[in-house]
Amino acid sequence: MGFCALIPAYNEAERIERTVSAARMVDGIDHVVVIDDGSEDDTASIAMRAGADVTSTGGNSGKGKALDRGLAHMIETGIHFDGIILLDGDLADSASQAGTLLEPVASGKADMTIAAFPRPTGNAGFGLVKRLAVFGIKRYGNREFNATAPLSGQRALNRSAIEACTPFAVGYGVEVALTVHALRAGLTVLEIPTTMTHAATGRDVAGFLHRGRQFIHVARSIMRLSRER
Numbered sequence: 182m183g184f185c186a187l188i189p190a191y192n193e194a195e196r197i198e199r200t201v202s203a204a205r206m207v208d209g210i211d212h213v214v215v216i217d218d219g220s221e222d223d224t225a226s227i228a229m230r231a232g233a234d235v236t237s238t239g240g241n242s243g244k245g246k247a248l249d250r251g252l253a254h255m256i257e258t259g260i261h262f263d264g265i266i267l268l269d270g271d272l273a274d275s276a277s278q279a280g281t282l283l284e285p286v287a288s289g290k291a292d293m294t295i296a297a298f299p300r301p302t303g304n305a306g307f308g309l310v311k312r313l314a315v316f317g318i319k320r321y322g323n324r325e326f327n328a329t330a331p332l333s334g335q336r337a338l339n340r341s342a343i344e345a346c347t348p349f350a351v352g353y354g355v356e357v358a359l360t361v362h363a364l365r366a367g368l369t370v371l372e373i374p375t376t377m378t379h380a381a382t383g384r385d386v387a388g389f390l391h392r393g394r395q396f397i398h399v400a401r402s403i404m405r406l407s408r409e410r
């Protein structure tokens with residue numbers, strides 16, 4: 182099975198090169214697309230130099246819309262794919278673990294896999310956004326599904342999952358909606374433990390603002406999911 186990696190990136194100049202290089206080395210990933218979402222730094226040119234196929238949203242439209250653009254780009258340019266793998270731009274070398282997400286999808290054990298990260302050490306957030314996401318998944322997806330990584334953006338999807346989950350939800354609401362749509366479609370969703378790392382935000386002003394925005398996006402996404410039923 183051949184996968185195409187979609188990497189949404191906004192101001193990831195520091196890490197995008199290592200993320201792209203690591204993803205390109207993974208067995209099963211045939212193509213790497215970076216969607217530059219109006220970055221003010223050199224994200225796009227660095228990603229291109231690292232060997233990614235770079236497309237752009239032409240402004241800042243958020244993670245979900247960027248993923249839609251990525252998928253549209255794959256179709257427009259005739260990239261062959263049996264599945265996609267979504268990776269954040271800030272994984273750096275740890276993107277090399279993407280292979281562990283592909284295997285269960287390629288072998289038919291799962292329709293969607295989600296990378297669980299190790300428990301954060303030090304001052305991460307307070308887990309509020311995560312709890313909201315877990316609630317939304319249980320309430321509108323499947324009560325039996327115990328999400329430990331509901332906000333993880335690292336996911337492999339086969340064609341059935343792509344069909345059930347697109348267009349992607351807006352902004353940071355995208356992950357919760359991915360899980361809920363897959364579960365509602367009766368698909369198999371599997372979390373895979375990894376030791377991936379990213380540029381996590383802490384308990385500073387930037388961190389609070391980031392999680393505040395994330396909270397609003399996740400809440401909106403859950404409200405939309407509640408109306409879809």
Ligand SMILES: Nc1nc2c(ncn2[C@@H]2O[C@H](COP(=O)(O)OP(=O)(O)O)[C@@H](O)[C@H]2O)c(=O)[nH]1
Pocket residue numbers: 188189190191192193216217218241242243244245247248268269270271332334379380381382
């Ligand atoms: N397309 C797009 N991607 C974004 C935006 N903000 C963040 N991202 C990307 O989404 C991924 C996750 O964002 P990040 O800020 O690391 O959030 P967190 O890891 O969920 O706390 C990274 O690859 C970012 O580059 C945005 O406005 N647009």
Ligand SMILES: [Mg+2]
Pocket residue numbers: 269271379380381
């Ligand atoms: Mg991150």
